Structures are given as structure tokens and as C-alpha cells.
Amino acid sequence: MPAYHSTFLAEEQQANNRVIGNLVLLPFHTKFRGPTFPPDQEYDIIEETLDLFRANSFFRNFEIKGGADRLLIYGILFISDCLNKLNKTTSVKDAQRVLMNLALDDFKLPGDIGFPLNNLYLPPSGKNEADLLRAYLQQFRQELSERLLTRVYQGEEDVPSKHWLAFTKRRFMNKSL
Template sequence: MPAYNSTFISDEAADSRVIGNLILLPIHTKFRGPAYPPNQEYDIIEETLDLFRANSFFKNFEIKSSSDRLLIYGILFISDCLNKLTKTTNYKEAVRILNNLSLESFSLPGDIGFPLNSLYQGPANKSESDLLRSYLQQFRQELADRLLTRIYKDDENIPSKHWLAFTKKKFMNKNL
């Protein structure tokens, strides 16, 4: 059984911006950045959260579109977020931890420290690099925020064991 790919293939033909081979899809967000709101309620962040648990079992992933690359990045970021949380972390502490994680310095595709350079092309110039960095930072902030909403849906003092069970899983044997 193959891994689940992104359903945002049709959005690639629309007015979306592509940097390297990573598409900047619209997202619903309350954080500042270059992303604009989509025409529909379901966005790439919801899709990433929905497909995370199913895809985290796969060691291989066939990339069919540039939106799959954004999905891969999101899944790997969720794995990093879950690894930072523990069973005793309450909601307020988790917000602080994941805000720090989403805002900390990170490498872009094409940089020396980026773990998936074989799958991603780097930005062509400095302005594209700045745009990609601000988009990915906004993407990370919104993804961390929505992840916290799902993890602490039942109780603000105890994270969901159904999410924390995936801390030992490594999607594609990689991490950011």
C-alpha cells in the first residue's frame, strides 16, 4: 500500500508560487507572513495533520507533485514537535515549547544543513530565499498551533496518548 499523497495537485496550476520545487500553497492562518487565505476551508495544514499518523508508518514516499514536498516538510515538522513534548507537558508549557521550535532558526532547501536536499531544489536567489523562509516560518507556526489544538482537545493538562505514540516513528527515516 502506497503512502497518501497531497490532494492539492489542482492548486498547482492555479496562481500559486513555486520556489525551487516547493509550492507555496494558501493557508488559513492568524500569523503574519506571505501566505494568503485559500478559497476553501480545507488547506494544506489540515491535510498534513490528517495524513500524519497514516503516513508516519512509511519509509518511502513517491512524490507526485510539488505539494507533496510541502506535505513531507509538514509531516517531518510534526514529528519534531511531538519529540519535544512529553506525557507530563501541560498545554501552556507545550505552547511555549512549540512556539520556540517554530520560530527558531532552520535551514532551507539548498542549504548545507537541510536533511532532504536530494528531494528539494533550493531557491534561485536571495529574494526567493527570504520569501521561502518567511512562508515556512508562517507554515510552521500555524502547524504547531493547530497540532496543539488536536493534542490537547480532551484535557489541557494531559496530551493525547494517540498523538504522543508517534514520537518514536520516523517518516522516511528522516527528521528536520
């Protein structure tokens, strides 16, 4: 059974979607400042990443079909890091603080030494593209961590969902950010 791919592969060719290296900067709904803009539809790449995380985390191999799949991979690996951090917290306030710190921490870009997926991602072509990619990925990480919290702490305020935390031991593609 193959892994689930992004439904936004067809949309990455649109004129308003920017491509840096081989990663497409898809629009998503957000309340955080950054370079993205809201899409025309309600369903965005962040919702898709959250929906496909649990199913795709069982796969060790993933055939990349485009830039949207690369963004999906990055999001899945970031969710894994978030869940590993949430495994040690109990309250929603602590989880918000931990995940926001993780989202705002300094992170490696494709092409940087220490980026775990350099063989799959092309580096930005210049400093302006690198700055744009860093701002986009930071906004992506912030919104993804915010929406992940609403799913993990859906029912009770102080108890994270065991159905999400069960995936802390899974490693998608045997990688982590």
C-alpha cells in the first residue's frame, strides 16, 4: 500500500505559488505574520498535513511527486518533533509554551549543514530566497503547532489525546528534524 500524497500537487503550478528550490510555498489560513496569504478554499496544506500525519507515519519510504509533497514531508516531521515535546507536558498552557518555543527556535534550511533531508530538497538560490523560505517555514511551523494543539487537547484541557501521543515512537522515513 503506497503512502498518501498531497492533494495540492495539481495546484503547485499556479502563478501565485512561489517555488524555492523544489519546495512550493502553498497558501494557508493563519493568524501569524509572514509571507503567506489565505487560499481560496477552506482546506489548506496545514489541515492536510494534520489529516495525513497518522496514516503516513507508518511508512518508511515515500515517493515524492512534487513540491507539495516536500512541504507535506516537512510538516509531518515537524509534527513528530512536536509530539515528542508534548509527551513530557500535561497542561494546555505548558504545551502551548513548549510548542511555540519549538516553532520559533532556530532551524536549518535545505542546503544548510545539518538539515536532515538535503538529498531530497534543493537549496535556495540566494539570500533573498533563503530569507523568504525561513519566514514561510517559521509561519508554517507556528500555525501547524497551533492547530496540532487543538487536536491533541480536544476533549479535556489537561490530558493530551492518547491517540496522538501514541505516534511519538513512530519515525516517518526514519528521519527527524
